[in-house]
Amino acid sequence: MARAVALRMLTGAPRSRHQLEEALARREVPEEVAGRVLDRFTEVGLVDDEEYARMLVRSRHSERGLSRRALGVELRRKGVDDETAQAALATIDGDDEERAARVLVRKRLAGTRGLEREVRVRRTLAALGRKGYAPGLVLGLVREELALEGEESDDDAWPLPED
Structure with a gap:
């Protein structure tokens, strides 16, 4: 059985x-x-936590855009030990994570065109926060992307991430 x-x-x-x-x-x-x-x-190789962790990290990062932090939480939830999880997470570097965040920021901003800037920024920060990205990284990318769209930058008007 x-x-x-x-x-x-x-x-x-x-x-x-x-x-x-x-x-x-x-x-x-x-x-x-x-x-x-x-x-x-x-x-016999039917159960391999190391390969499972690598596969999960690769697929969730590329398909869902999850950050290393969010992936680490998911691996722990699925019972993968810390050493195995860290080895799998090491396959994603800071540049990979920033690229994925940038793609998500662009998508989110494209979907909120026509709304007020504050609303666009808040929604983008929230969406990427749920995927485990640091508010500082997201805010920097949002500023860059809005500048590329031609939005004026008024640094005093930017919402600051709450601690």
Whole structure:
């Protein structure tokens, strides 16, 4: 039964060992049985937390534009240990993160054209904040992008991120 449950879960999408352990525990599979099955799956390469973490970081960063901070939270939530998570997160450098943030800022600003600048800035800061980007980075990118659009820059009118 434990093998069937784990295989069924892995058929849908890759999973961390922790996720599989939790699923087996919910099915009331004895811990020692679950451990043996998952050890064997790890041995044959069906469960690989390092590859899982790298794949998750690559896909979530490129498809959803998540920041390293948000990705780290997601990896911890899925039970990936800190060392494995840090190795996977190291595949994204500061330049990659800034490029992704810039793309998101442009998208968000394009979708808010016609609104007041304060509203555009606030919505963009909020959207990227939910993806884990630092307010200072986002605000700098918003300023640059609005300048490219020809918006006048009145530094006193810019909302400051709250601590």
